[in-house]
Amino acid sequence: xxxxxxxxxxxxxxxxxxxxxxxxxxxxxxxxxxxxxxxxxxxxxxxxxxxxxxxxxxxxxxxxxxxxxxxxxxxxxxxxxxxxxxxxxxxxxxxxxxxxxxxxxxxxxxxxxxxxxxxxxxxxxxxxxxxxxxxxxxxxxxxxxxxxxxxxxxxxxxxxxx
Amino acid sequence: xxxxxxxxxxxxxxxxxxxxxxxxxxxxxxxxxxxxxxxxxxxxxxxxxxxxxxxxxxxxxxxxxxxxxxxxxxxxxxxxxxxxxxxxxxxxxxxxxxxxxxxxxxxxxxxxxxxxxxxxxxxxxxxxxxxxxxxxxxxxxxxxxxxxxxxxxxxxxxxxxx
Numbered sequence: 480x481x482x483x484x485x486x487x488x489x490x491x492x493x494x495x496x497x498x499x500x501x502x503x504x505x506x507x508x509x510x511x512x513x514x515x516x517x518x519x520x521x522x523x524x525x526x527x528x529x530x531x532x533x534x535x536x537x538x539x540x541x542x543x544x545x546x547x548x549x550x551x552x553x554x555x556x557x558x559x560x561x562x563x564x565x566x567x568x569x570x571x572x573x574x575x576x577x578x579x580x581x582x583x584x585x586x587x588x589x590x591x592x593x594x595x596x597x598x599x600x601x602x603x604x605x606x607x608x609x610x611x612x613x614x615x616x617x618x619x620x621x622x623x624x625x626x627x628x629x630x631x632x633x634x635x636x637x638x639x640x641x
Numbered sequence: 642x643x644x645x646x647x648x649x650x651x652x653x654x655x656x657x658x659x660x661x662x663x664x665x666x667x668x669x670x671x672x673x674x675x676x677x678x679x680x681x682x683x684x685x686x687x688x689x690x691x692x693x694x695x696x697x698x699x700x701x702x703x704x705x706x707x708x709x710x711x712x713x714x715x716x717x718x719x720x721x722x723x724x725x726x727x728x729x730x731x732x733x734x735x736x737x738x739x740x741x742x743x744x745x746x747x748x749x750x751x752x753x754x755x756x757x758x759x760x761x762x763x764x765x766x767x768x769x770x771x772x773x774x775x776x777x778x779x780x781x782x783x784x785x786x787x788x789x790x791x792x793x794x795x796x797x798x799x800x801x802x803x
Contacts, residue, residue, distance in 0.1 A: 501702050505698070505702065515688050516692055519681065522681050523678070523682060526681050529674050529677075530671075530674045533670050533674055537670075537671065540663050
């Protein structure tokens with residue numbers, strides 16, 4: 480029963496490792512593409528700002544009616560760029576930064592898993608040793624009880640780490 | 642009176658030349674910036690397409706609920722990119738191309754103005770010659786009438802070109 484539960488845990492650990500690797504890969508990709516998307520949006524805003532300036536300069540050389548129309552257009556277009564600026568800041572703060580934070584989170588999870596794996600291996604080794612002792616010397620109660628005790632300690636440590 | 646009308650036309654020609662130069666300068670600038678704006682929009686669309694792909698790939702590795710949510714988001718985001726594509730095509734066809742066409746229009750107007758200027762100079766020269774003939778030989782009706790006639794032909798040609 481102990482061996483089966485160990486095998487179960489083995490499968491669980493593998494599953495967790497796969498999940499962490501998957502998140503690491505895809506969140507990294509997503510973070511990069513989102514950051515590129517934000518940069519392109521910022522560049523589009525810059526070009527639009529240039530356009531607003533040029534339309535204003537041209538408007539100044541034109542007749543009053545056309546001038547007014549051009550100025551109005553430039554003003555509305557500039558407002559759109561303010562929204563675009565807000566979009567850039569928002570994406571940066573609410574999407575790119577949290578995705579970046581997953582870099583550290585994934586690293587921490589990987590360390591946790593490593594510690595768990597080390598504890599699990601130590602436990603499996605002691606279990607093998609206990610069974611070997613039992614087979615070799617079934618009447619040696621003293622050694623068997625001592626092993627059993629240290630194995631239980633191991634389980635407790637493992638459970639705490641989990 | 643003839644001299645004054647010639648001076649008036651001189652001022653008009655200068656005004657037209659200034660207007661053509663102004664349009665040439667500003668429409669050229671506007672055309673370039675609009676073209677750059679369209680290019681940046683197209684690049685933003687490309688990045689967003691990449692993002693849609695990556696979100697779909699990531700969705701496939703996730704649990705059913707999250708998968709569905711991600712797929713929905715990717716789908717809506719892809720629709721936005723369709724609108725962006727329409728924006729690119731529309732700006733290209735309705736703004737950049739017409740502004741480009743002004744290159745040829747400005748060139749034609751400049752040629753027109755040059756022809757007008759040549760005609761005007763010829764006219765002025767003949768007017769000077771006519772007055773000189775009048776002062777030198779007030780009684781020589783034959784030469785004066787012939788000059789007057791050729792000057793009128795000049796005016797007609799100028800009016801047609803205008």
